[in-house]
Amino acid sequence: MTQTTTIDPAEVAKFEAMAAEWWDPNGKFRPLHMLNPCRLDYITGQIAAEFDRDLKGPRPFEGLRLLDIGCGGGLLSEPMARLGATVVGADAAERNIPVARLHAEQSGLAIDYRHTSAEALAAAGEAFDVVLNMEVVEHVADPLAYLTACQQLLKPGGLMICSTLNRNPKSFAMAIVGAEWVMRWLPKGTHDWRKFITPDELYDLIRRAGLQPVDRKGMVFNPVSWKWSLSDRDLSVNYVTASVKR
Amino acid sequence: MDNPASRAILDPMIPNRKHDADVLIVGGGLNGPALALALAQNGLTVAVVDARPAPARAETGFDGRAYALALASQRLLAATGVWPLIAGQAQPILQIKASDGLAGDGPAPFFLAFDSAEIEEGPMGFMVEDRHLYAAFLKAMRDEPKITLISGETVVEQTCGPAEASLALASGRRLTGQMIAGCDGRASGTAQRAGIGRTGWGYGQTALVTAIRHERDHQGIAHQFFMSAGPLAILPLPGGHHSSIVWSERDDVAQAIQALPDDQYLAALRPRFGDFLGRIELAGARFTYPLNLTLANSFAAPRLALVGDAAHGVHPIAGQGLNLGLRDVGALAEVLVEAMRRGEDIGAIDVLERYQTWRRFDSTTLALGMDTVNRLFSNDNPILRAARDIGLGAVNAMPGLRRAFQRQAAGLTGELPRLLAGQKL
Numbered sequence: 001m002t003q004t005t006t007i008d009p010a011e012v013a014k015f016e017a018m019a020a021e022w023w024d025p026n027g028k029f030r031p032l033h034m035l036n037p038c039r040l041d042y043i044t045g046q047i048a049a050e051f052d053r054d055l056k057g058p059r060p061f062e063g064l065r066l067l068d069i070g071c072g073g074g075l076l077s078e079p080m081a082r083l084g085a086t087v088v089g090a091d092a093a094e095r096n097i098p099v100a101r102l103h104a105e106q107s108g109l110a111i112d113y114r115h116t117s118a119e120a121l122a123a124a125g126e127a128f129d130v131v132l133n134m135e136v137v138e139h140v141a142d143p144l145a146y147l148t149a150c151q152q153l154l155k156p157g158g159l160m161i162c163s164t165l166n167r168n169p170k171s172f173a174m175a176i177v178g179a180e181w182v183m184r185w186l187p188k189g190t191h192d193w194r195k196f197i198t199p200d201e202l203y204d205l206i207r208r209a210g211l212q213p214v215d216r217k218g219m220v221f222n223p224v225s226w227k228w229s230l231s232d233r234d235l236s237v238n239y240v241t242a243s244v245k246r
Numbered sequence: 247m248d249n250p251a252s253r254a255i256l257d258p259m260i261p262n263r264k265h266d267a268d269v270l271i272v273g274g275g276l277n278g279p280a281l282a283l284a285l286a287q288n289g290l291t292v293a294v295v296d297a298r299p300a301p302a303r304a305e306t307g308f309d310g311r312a313y314a315l316a317l318a319s320q321r322l323l324a325a326t327g328v329w330p331l332i333a334g335q336a337q338p339i340l341q342i343k344a345s346d347g348l349a350g351d352g353p354a355p356f357f358l359a360f361d362s363a364e365i366e367e368g369p370m371g372f373m374v375e376d377r378h379l380y381a382a383f384l385k386a387m388r389d390e391p392k393i394t395l396i397s398g399e400t401v402v403e404q405t406c407g408p409a410e411a412s413l414a415l416a417s418g419r420r421l422t423g424q425m426i427a428g429c430d431g432r433a434s435g436t437a438q439r440a441g442i443g444r445t446g447w448g449y450g451q452t453a454l455v456t457a458i459r460h461e462r463d464h465q466g467i468a469h470q471f472f473m474s475a476g477p478l479a480i481l482p483l484p485g486g487h488h489s490s491i492v493w494s495e496r497d498d499v500a501q502a503i504q505a506l507p508d509d510q511y512l513a514a515l516r517p518r519f520g521d522f523l524g525r526i527e528l529a530g531a532r533f534t535y536p537l538n539l540t541l542a543n544s545f546a547a548p549r550l551a552l553v554g555d556a557a558h559g560v561h562p563i564a565g566q567g568l569n570l571g572l573r574d575v576g577a578l579a580e581v582l583v584e585a586m587r588r589g590e591d592i593g594a595i596d597v598l599e600r601y602q603t604w605r606r607f608d609s610t611t612l613a614l615g616m617d618t619v620n621r622l623f624s625n626d627n628p629i630l631r632a633a634r635d636i637g638l639g640a641v642n643a644m645p646g647l648r649r650a651f652q653r654q655a656a657g658l659t660g661e662l663p664r665l666l667a668g669q670k671l
Binding site: 025033036037040041044055056057058078079080081082083106107108 | 264288289408409585587588589590591594595596599
């Protein structure tokens with residue numbers, strides 16, 4: 001395959017190294033890789049239910065236009081493209097974009113990665129069937145303005161999946177003390193615990209943004225099986241929600 | 247930000263890179279076809295590279311080679327649609343009798359008897375001849391459009407790159423896929439080419455394998471005698487008057503026996519299990535297999551997984567080799583199909599490590615367990631002999647413990663892959 005890119009050849013080696021870093025399941029982004037199957041189970045299940053798709057069939061998300069906000073190296077964008085969705089990956093960190101593009105190209109996947117924001121895409125009149133908004137809302141300055149932009153990006157009948165961290169003593173112990181200070185899974189300062197949002201606060205924000213929350217689940221790490229799984233009851237640390245635009 | 251020139255690589259007209267198949271399976275024995283069917287029936291495309299020319303194997307007459315399929319294995323065959331093709335040629339194992347024996351004395355009085363009436367799942371397992379099982383796999387593969395069977399071809403080179411795996415065949419043909427599954431036996435070339443080392447040792451024993459015709463009906467009972475030289479298994483074949491014999495002896499003794507003419511071979515065999523089946527005569531070809539244990543140092547690598555004997559060649563006591571292999575098949579198929587449905591890259595190491603984590607503990611403990619049983623029983627030390635007689639008797643006297651052993655032998659314990667519980671993926 002040949003293609004023209006704006007990537008300076010001298011920078012390609014650097015991007016390759018960064019792509020390798022993003023996609024190394026035992027590297028810097030290990031926590032995301034560990035969480036990914038659990039997130040994907042939720043995302044694929046919700047999309048299949050909302051748009052009546054059969055996950056056992058080939059390319060079940062064919063025809064759906066999907067936006068992955070905060071796409072990073074493309075850990076969610078690539079699976080969505082593989083399942084047939086037309087994917088736009090957006091990230092506010094400019095350096096992630098060529099890295100994600102390079103990896104998608106290596107994987108033979110056509111994904112439209114852009115250095116942009118939800119607000120800018122909404123202002124440009126972009127419209128999607130699905131917006132993935134995973135582990136982003138706890139990092140933004142104005143959650144309501146941000147969720148309102150997400151709502152504007154959805155077509156009527158569209159689906160938003162939003163995950164974040166709960167705010168309570170346990171989430172402080174797990175996400176800050178455990179993940180950042182003890183396990184060093186995340187760099188210190190990755191999260192500001194005061195910006196964490198309780199599930200009820202998030203439901204309230206989602207409603208005020210003009211969407212209707214339809215489902216929420218906890219994502220729970222089991223240190224014995226060393227696996228994440230979805231939980232109906234335990235939303236005490238990581239949790240994920242689904243909302244629709246009626 | 248967005249620059250029109252940068253969009254070329256995002257051009258939706260550039261198709262997703264097309265591979266010859268999603269999964270490239272090396273080895274067309276039994277595990278390879280079973281894996282191919284389990285994957286293809288759930289939406290993945292598969293190429294199977296088999297070194298043997300297919301017709302030669304399919305046309306084999308009765309040669310006495312047979313497998314003791316555990317109940318869980320039979321369920322996997324049922325779930326993949328193979329079982330209906332061989333059900334009529336399978337002999338249910340209704341009882342397993344294990345006992346300590348001394349060459350010339352016949353079995354010792356302490357019997358360990360497993361009766362299928364004690365577990366609610368049905369027979370303990372089934373005896374199926376190799377030729378029927380392989381023919382059934384061949385037919386099922388040919389009827390499955392997502393499987394490409396490449397017979398009479400060997401792999402000379404393999405590469406596992408960041409985005410694809412490829413095989414170069416001796417004919418010059420090249421195949422690409424998302425990953426390679428090595429189902430190529432205990433001397434796995436797939437493992438060697440990937441630089442995966444092995445740990446193992448020989449037993450100084452060789453298995454003599456044949457089939458006999460006997461006067462009395464075997465009534466669906468399998469016998470396992472733990473003799474000083476090594477175990478002797480008598481496994482019931484269809485019709486009531488044929489049994490498969492797996493007989494282990496010290497290497498030198500086995501070679502000497504194998505060199506005997508048929509009548510003397512039979513004369514050497516006869517006293518080893520007494521006269522409970524009446525008169526016996528040879529009914530199949532005679533084979534020998536040197537026994538050794540070989541474990542791959544890892545079962546998974548980027549874009550590569552090892553299955554069955556390629557991962558763990560075990561002592562063939564109780565026919566656990568194929569049964570363990572089919573557990574690998576069930577686990578790998580489940581991991582790959584789940585990953586595919588999530589949109590994950592099925593060749594990624596974090597996906598394949600799920601398979602390794604699932605299977606490694608189970609197969610290693612079983613391999614070492616078989617080894618211990620064999621070492622304990624292949625011994626004429628009178629103290630050990632007394633201890634194991636009492637041990638067998640004690641297990642027999644405790645129904646709970648016996649049922650637990652029985653479920654283990656039927657392959658119904660551990661974290662069972664869904665296919666081995668007879669469920670669809």
